[in-house]
Structure formats: C-alpha cells, structure tokens
Amino acid sequence: MENYSKTFAQQLLDMGAKVSKTFNKQVTHVVFKDGHQGTWKKAKKTGVKLVSVLWVERCKETGEHVEETMYQAVNESNELPQPVNKRTHRCMQPKDFEVRTPENDKRLQKKLDRMIKDLDEQKTSACTGVPVLPFDEDGSTAYSPTLAVPLRGDAMAQRLKEMKEKRENLSPTARLYHGVDDRVYSVYQSMVLFFFENYTGVEVVIYGDIPKNKENVVYLSNHQCTVDWIIADMLAIRQNALGHLRYVLKDGLKWLPLYGWYFSQHGGVYVKRSAKFDEQAMRNKLISQTKVGTPMYLVIFPEGTRYNPELQKVISASQEFACKEGLAVLKNILTPRMKATHIAVDSMKGHLDAIYDITVAYEGTLDSKGRRKTAPSMPEFLCKECPRVHIYFERIGMKEVPQEPVFFRRWLHERFAVKDNCSFHSDSSDGDEIQEVTEINASWAYGWFKLPDGFEDYLLSAVNQQHSRAPWSH
Numbered sequence: 001m002e003n004y005s006k007t008f009a010q011q012l013l014d015m016g017a018k019v020s021k022t023f024n025k026q027v028t029h030v031v032f033k034d035g036h037q038g039t040w041k042k043a044k045k046t047g048v049k050l051v052s053v054l055w056v057e058r059c060k061e062t063g064e065h066v067e068e069t070m071y072q073a074v075n076e077s078n079e080l081p082q083p084v085n086k087r088t089h090r091c092m093q094p095k096d097f098e099v100r101t102p103e104n105d106k107r108l109q110k111k112l113d114r115m116i117k118d119l120d121e122q123k124t125s126a127c128t129g130v131p132v133l134p135f136d137e138d139g140s141t142a143y144s145p146t147l148a149v150p151l152r153g154d155a156m157a158q159r160l161k162e163m164k165e166k167r168e169n170l171s172p173t174a175r176l177y178h179g180v181d182d183r184v185y186s187v188y189q190s191m192v193l194f195f196f197e198n199y200t201g202v203e204v205v206i207y208g209d210i211p212k213n214k215e216n217v218v219y220l221s222n223h224q225c226t227v228d229w230i231i232a233d234m235l236a237i238r239q240n241a242l243g244h245l246r247y248v249l250k251d252g253l254k255w256l257p258l259y260g261w262y263f264s265q266h267g268g269v270y271v272k273r274s275a276k277f278d279e280q281a282m283r284n285k286l287i288s289q290t291k292v293g294t295p296m297y298l299v300i301f302p303e304g305t306r307y308n309p310e311l312q313k314v315i316s317a318s319q320e321f322a323c324k325e326g327l328a329v330l331k332n333i334l335t336p337r338m339k340a341t342h343i344a345v346d347s348m349k350g351h352l353d354a355i356y357d358i359t360v361a362y363e364g365t366l367d368s369k370g371r372r373k374t375a376p377s378m379p380e381f382l383c384k385e386c387p388r389v390h391i392y393f394e395r396i397g398m399k400e401v402p403q404e405p406v407f408f409r410r411w412l413h414e415r416f417a418v419k420d421n422c423s424f425h426s427d428s429s430d431g432d433e434i435q436e437v438t439e440i441n442a443s444w445a446y447g448w449f450k451l452p453d454g455f456e457d458y459l460l461s462a463v464n465q466q467h468s469r470a471p472w473s474h
Contacts (some may be wrong), residue, residue: 186243193234205391215239223334225376227378234391300344308374327409330417355396355398360389
C-alpha cells in the first residue's frame with residue numbers, strides 16, 4: 001500500500017490483511033494510486049498484483065476475495081514523459097485529524113505549564129498585599145481598577161535597599177582581599193613613580209586644584225603616548241588613591257603575561273572597538289565592583305587610541321566620524337568615542353563623586369617650524385628627552401554631567417573641543433632655566449598650549465609659581 005492514510009490502513013487490518021509501507025518479498029498486492037513509479041515497476045517485474053482502492057471496497061462489501069483483474073490499478077503517469085526530479089504525489093484522501101492536547105503537543109504542554117506557574121504566583125501574591133489577579137466567590141477572575149499596585153519607583157527603592165544590604169553584608173574575606181590587593185598595587189606603583197622621579201628628573205607642572213580627600217571618580221584624558229598611564233599615577237598619588245586605579249583597556253592587552261590577568265582581577269575592564277564592543281559585559285563588571293563598594297579611580301582615554309601626527313589615516317577617519325555625527329571637527333586630538341565612558345558613568349552614577357577632566361602636554365612636541373611631533377615614547381621619556389610635563393586638572397561634579405546618551409555625547413565632545421581649541425607654539429628655549437612669564441603667549445613657548453579666554457590671569461600666576469618650585473611639586 002502506498003500513500004494512504006492511517007484510517008485506510010486500519011480498514012485493511014480489520015479485514016485481516018497485513019499492511020506494509022515498503023515493497024518487500026512478502027507483498028502480494030499493491031494498492032496503487034499516484035504512487036512512486038519505482039514501486040509500479042517493481043510490482044510489474046515481480047508479478048505482484050496491482051489493484052485500485054475500489055478492489056478493497058468491493059472485497060469489504062462482498063465479504064469475500066474478488067478477482068483482481070476487474071479492479072486493476074491505473075498508472076496515469078506511465079504514458080507521460082517523466083521529469084528529471086519527479087515530485088511525490090500524495091493521496092487525495094484527507095489525513096487523520098488529531099486533536100492537539102498537552103499529551104501529544106510539547107509546545108502546548110510548555111504553554112500550559114507556564115500558565116499554571118503564573119497563576120500560582122498571582123494567587124500567592126495576595127499574601128503580600130498585591131492581589132494582581134483577584135478572584136470572585138465562585139472562583140472566576142475579576143478585574144478591579146481600584147487595586148493598589150505598587151509603583152515602579154517603590155520596586156526600584158526595594159531593589160536598591162537589597163543591593164545596599166548585600167554590600168553591607170559583604171564577607172570579611174572579600175573586604176580583606178580587596179584591601180590587600182589595593183595596597184599591593186599601591187606599593188608597586190609607588191616604586192614605579194619613585195623611579196621616574198629620581199631617574200628621569202622630569203618636572204611636573206599641574207594647573208588646577210586637586211582635592212585632598214579620596215573620591216570615586218572617572219578619569220578622562222587625551223591620549224598621546226604610553227607615558228599617559230604614568231600621568232594618572234602622578235595625580236592619584238596626590239590623593240593617596242594610587243591603589244584605587246582601575247583601567248579601561250583595549251581587549252588585546254589581556255594577553256600580556258601576568259599583567260593581563262592582574263589588571264582584570266584588580267577591577268580593570270577590557271573592551272573591543274566599534275561593533276565588537278560588548279556593552280553588557282562592561283556594565284556587569286562595573287556594577288559588580290560597585291556592589292562590593294570597591295573604591296574607584298577609573299582611567300579612560302575616550303579617543304580610543306593615541307594621537308600621532310604621523311598617522312594621517314587615523315586622524316582623517318576620526319574627523320570623518322565627527323562630520324558623520326554632526327560634531328565639530330577636531331584637529332589636534334581625535335574625536336572622543338562616548339560609549340565606554342557613558343556606560344561607566346551610567347553604571348556607577350550612584351557610586352561616583354566626580355569626573356576628572358585631564359589635559360596633558362609634553363614639552364618639545366613642536367619642531368622649529370611649529371609642526372606637531374610625536375609625543376615622547378616610554379624609552380625617550382626614560383632617556384630624559386622630555387624635561388617638563390604640563391597637566392591641566394578640572395573636577396566636574398556628577399550633577400553637571402548629562403545622563404541621556406545624546407546629550408552626554410555632545411557634552412563629552414565639547415570637553416574635548418576645549419582641548420582642541422588650544423594654539424600650539426614652537427619651542428624657543430635656549431637655556432635650562434625658564435624666565436618669568438610677562439605675557440600669556442610667552443608661557444607656551446615650550447610646546448604648551450593657550451587655553452580659552454578667562455584662564456589667562458590664573459595661568460600666568462600659576463606658571464610663575466610653578467617655575468620657582470622643585471620638580472613634582474604642586
């Protein structure tokens with residue numbers, strides 16, 4: 001039998017016949033209608049009788065074996081040219097209709113289980129004073145718009161309370177580990193700074209007032225060379241927060257032997273660029289840090305890579321991105337990317353005290369013609385090729401920072417536009433000593449830049465004071 005429903009097969013079984021879905025040696029009759037051409041040929045070749053459905057019906061009516069020659073099957077496609085890929089023609093007899101029940105339908109069973117689970121939760125919620133699904137006396141459901149359902153703000157307040165309790169209930173072992181880890185890192189970085197102070201003899205000139213107390217902050221700075229990482233140490237040590245330094249690093253750095261692993265467990269975050277950036281992973285990492293009350297001095301370079309005047313393709317791509325986003329084109333620095341910075345600020349907004357906006361400039365980064373040169377590398381810095389580093393520090397309270405991504409992008413770009421609006425001047429120093437500043441332009445004769453109007457009086461006095469102090473003073 002070929003291409004017939006279960007009902008027809010059951011009919012044959014009731015008549016005492018044996019039914020086979022495949023052609024084999026035990027087959028004596030083939031009930032054929034629009035079946036496979038191969039089955040027809042096999043039956044003809046082996047002499048098996050080919051009969052139609054009418055033969056079966058006649059046998060059932062008479063209750064006896066009927067001569068097959070009177071009800072022979074007809075192969076309508078036998079006389080037609082056969083296509084290369086012949087589609088299987090199914091029997092026109094309707095298939096058996098099976099009622100869908102949870103017992104024979106897995107999807108329906110899952111849906112029913114989910115409904116039962118939700119119903120149980122809604123019934124038990126009445127114990128907490130929140131009857132989401134009330135019931136009438138007869139057991140039917142009823143809806144009442146006067147039910148008091150807690151506001152979303154109350155749920156958020158409860159969630160914050162639970163987070164606070166978890167933070168307060170942090171195990172002593174975890175607190176001890178974080179404290180020891182920060183202390184070890186502080187000792188290590190102190191030795192690094194001691195080496196830079198005593199070997200290189202570089203003079204650090206800082207403009208701005210650094211808070212004396214420790215704070216949980218996000219540190220934003222322009223990026224020119226590897227020495228920028230040391231600059232963060234120079235500022236953190238002045239607040240006794242050297243052990244609290246954490247970094248947002250390029251994903252490739254995690255493969256550095258020892259350092260890659262240590263920076264991650266110390267609280268650092270590895271990120272990928274552009275479309276590969278995993279926003280949720282970074283957010284989860286920072287939230288987990290805030291839950292345990294980790295002191296945070298998170299260093300981020302929003303430009304994403306170093307500004308190098310020799311890499312014109314990178315600079316052009318940065319400027320094209322600014323044009324595409326409708327932002328001002330920056331010439332002396334790269335366009336800041338806001339995603340990592342915004343995630344950091346948004347994830348830790350209840351944990352942060354401020355944002356530190358840092359601008360760094362190295363003396364000697366202009367040639368005699370006033371053209372920008374590459375900032376000193378770490379070996380050049382250690383070889384005392386950079387006598388002086390200028391750092392402008394500004395503290396920004398969290399209330400001044402917009403939270404919405406669109407406004408945050410504009411705010412961050414405006415902060416970097418201030419850095420870019422500086423006018424560089426060529427080096428013209430002939431001696432080891434710096435003369436007292438008498439006019440604002442002269443104070444930038446060593447590769448520093450001129451800040452916007454309003455800072456001139458402050459910077460004139462600050463530069464004169466800094467020139468009379470010892471290196472590393474503030």
